[in-house]
Amino acid sequence: MKVPFIDLKAQYETIKYEIDDAIRKVINSCSFAGGSFVEKFEEEFAHFCGCDYAVGVGSGTEALWLTLLALGIGQGDEVITVPNTFIATAEAISLCGAKPVFVDIDRETYNIDVFQLENAISKNTKAIIPVHIFGQMADMDPIMGISKKYGLYIIEDACQAHGAEYRGKKAGSFGDTGCFSFYPGKNLGAFGEAGALVTNNGELARTTRMLRDHGQIKKYQHKVIGWNCRMDGLQGAILSVKLRHLTSWNDARRLNASIYRELLKDEKEVDLPIEAEYNKHVYHIYAIRVKHRDNLIAYINSKDIQTGIHYPIPLHRQKAYKHHSQYCQNFPIAEKYAYEFVSLPMCSELKRHQIEFTVQQIKAFVEGYNLTAV
Ligand SMILES: *Cc1c(COP(=O)(O)O)cnc(C)c1O
Numbered sequence: 132m133k134v135p136f137i138d139l140k141a142q143y144e145t146i147k148y149e150i151d152d153a154i155r156k157v158i159n160s161c162s163f164a165g166g167s168f169v170e171k172f173e174e175e176f177a178h179f180c181g182c183d184y185a186v187g188v189g190s191g192t193e194a195l196w197l198t199l200l201a202l203g204i205g206q207g208d209e210v211i212t213v214p215n216t217f218i219a220t221a222e223a224i225s226l227c228g229a230k231p232v233f234v235d236i237d238r239e240t241y242n243i244d245v246f247q248l249e250n251a252i253s254k255n256t257k258a259i260i261p262v263h264i265f266g267q268m269a270d271m272d273p274i275m276g277i278s279k280k281y282g283l284y285i286i287e288d289a290c291q292a293h294g295a296e297y298r299g300k301k302a303g304s305f306g307d308t309g310c311f312s313f314y315p316g317k318n319l320g321a322f323g324e325a326g327a328l329v330t331n332n333g334e335l336a337r338t339t340r341m342l343r344d345h346g347q348i349k350k351y352q353h354k355v356i357g358w359n360c361r362m363d364g365l366q367g368a369i370l371s372v373k374l375r376h377l378t379s380w381n382d383a384r385r386l387n388a389s390i391y392r393e394l395l396k397d398e399k400e401v402d403l404p405i406e407a408e409y410n411k412h413v414y415h416i417y418a419i420r421v422k423h424r425d426n427l428i429a430y431i432n433s434k435d436i437q438t439g440i441h442y443p444i445p446l447h448r449q450k451a452y453k454h455h456s457q458y459c460q461n462f463p464i465a466e467k468y469a470y471e472f473v474s475l476p477m478c479s480e481l482k483r484h485q486i487e488f489t490v491q492q493i494k495a496f497v498e499g500y501n502l503t504a505v
Contacts, residue, residue, distance in 0.1 A: 134485045136437035137316055137478040142380075145480075146372060153368040162364040165344070169367035173327065175374055176311075179294070180303040182329040184336035187362035188343050191290040191312025191326040195223035195260070197360060198286050198308045198328055201338040204229050204257050211251050212260040212288070213243050214445035215465040219312075220262055220288050221446050229257070231455075233447050235462040240407050241418075242269040244464070248277055258284035263292035263302055265441070266318065266384075266415035267406065271297045271305045286310060290326075293319040294381045296411035303329045308339075313370055318384070318415050319377050325366040383479035384414040390483055391417060391475065394490040400497045402471070416441050419493075420471035423500060428473055430496045436489050439474035 143150065157168055169187045177185035188194050204210060208229040212220050213236055221231040234251045237244045241264050248259070259278065261269035269287075278285045285306035289295070292302040293311060303309020311317075313325035330336050341348060346357030388404070395401050402420035406412040418441060421427050428438050445465045447457045475489060 132435065132485065132488055134436040134476045134481075134489055136439055136474070136476050138480045139315060139320070141480040142478070146376060149372045150369060153372050154365060157364045157368045160364075164364065165361045166364045166367075168364045168371070169362045172362075172367040172371045172374070175371055176327055177329055179374060179377070180301045180309065180329045182304050182309070183331045184333065185327050185329045186336055186339045186343065187367060188326045188328065188339075188360045189362060190219075190324050190360075191288075191310055191314065191317075192219040192223055193343070193360040194308070194310035194312070194326040194328040195220065195286065195288065196226055197339045197342050198310060198335075199223055199227045199229065199258070200342055201335055202258065202284050202286075202307065204284075207255060208257040209253060209255045210258045210260060210286075211243075211248065211256060213262055213264070213465065214447045214462050215241065215442060215469065216262040216264060216288065216446065217290070217442065218446060218449065218451070219290070220260055221452070224260070230255075231446070232256070233457050233460075233462060233465075235464050236264075236468070237270075238464050239405055240267060240270070240410075241265065241404075241468065242267065243274070245270050245273040245277075248274070252277075252281055252283070256281070256283060258286055258307075260286045260288050261306075262288040262290075263295055264416075265404065265418055266291050266295055266413040267404075267410050268292060268295050268297040268302055270407070270409075275305060290314075290317065291415040292413060293317065293415075294377055294411075295413045298409050304331075307332060308335060313366065318381060318413055319370065319373055321366040322369050323363065323366055325362050325370065327362070380479035381413045383481075384477060385412070387477060387479075387481050387486060388412070388414045388417055390486045391490065394487065395419070395493070398494060398497060401493065414477055416474045417477035418472045418474045420468060421473060421497070422471065424471055424473055426500065427493065427496050431489065431492045434488075434492045436492060437476060440472055441474050442472075443469060445469050 290312035
């Protein structure tokens with residue numbers, strides 16, 4: 132048996148007719164760059180997130196970057212985020228000319244440790260980017276409280292959290308913007324690169340729309356220097372189809388997570404992801420923590436089970452950040468967990484027998500390792 136990490140082909144097969152029809156419509160209308168299919172998706176996605184506006188862009192990275200530019204964040208400013216995220220979160224900050232400032236993570240939810248957040252605030256701090264890591268939202272009430280107290284912008288990195296909820300309210304609807312990636316492997320994935328930001332701030336929606344289209348206010352009238360960050364028409368049409376299925380796909384992920392939990396809950400050597408009582412987790416990534424992580428991976432990969440590591444090197448330890456003032460600082464939880472995380476197969480198409488097989492192999496490894504260790 133093979134257990135793939137995700138199975139995009141199987142997902143496509145379940146919605147083939149809808150997708151093929153949507154693609155044909157775009158080709159017939161030749162609405163390829165931005166245009167009506169993107170606008171329709173923007174309306175639907177804003178509604179899904181409980182926000183007034185969505186702005187479709189070329190990637191999640193661009194959604195973060197354009198938000199920071201639109202908020203006027205740049206040279207001399209600091210933006211707080213976490214070291215255990217995809218590099219795009221910090222890159223967007225750095226590319227604006229601002230400095231990412233890292234705060235360690237909570238040992239249970241793996242999200243920003245709200246108790247350490249205030250220590251990281253300086254007179255240059257302009258914004259916080261909480262990352263809803265693996266599909267579970269950061270603890271937004273204290274974060275919004277700190278934002279009010281210090282007058283800081285909140286930009287949610289919701290690139291892994293489409294449809295996740297905090298106290299019944301959707302990811303993306305708390306911050307000045309919520310930024311989403313539709314990279315193919317995300318819970319809502321395009322057939323190529325795409326992203327969006329959502330907001331309730333009309334001014335911010337207008338500014339980011341202008342920035343994604345070369346700073347244009349009208350054709351060939353450029354008010355500011357922007358860039359080309361438009362979403363493809365094909366991606367808009369495909370995302371409209373897939374958005375209709377997102378909630379049931381997320382439910383299937385939650386069910387699969389509950390099966391993993393049920394089968395692994397008595398395994399003392401394995402730390403399972405927890406869902407905070409205030410959260411609805413959408414399990415973009417199902418990451419367990421184990422000792423001897425690399426050996427476990429080698430073992431279960433040899434049984435045809437695919438795995439991932441999210442992420443093996445915390446951002447402050449990356450070569451790209453070797454001149455960063457926090458390069459040698461310790462973030463003990465993020466660093467310890469970077470050596471322990473193993474992402475197991477997780478998608479809506481994953482079958483119970485595949486989870487059972489995966490768990491069997493994990494148990495065989497853990498028990499075998501314990502025997503050889505004595
Ligand atoms: C995927 C991802 C991004 C970047 O999105 P792209 O669409 O690949 O540019 C940013 N932050 C996090 C946490 C992500 O998982």
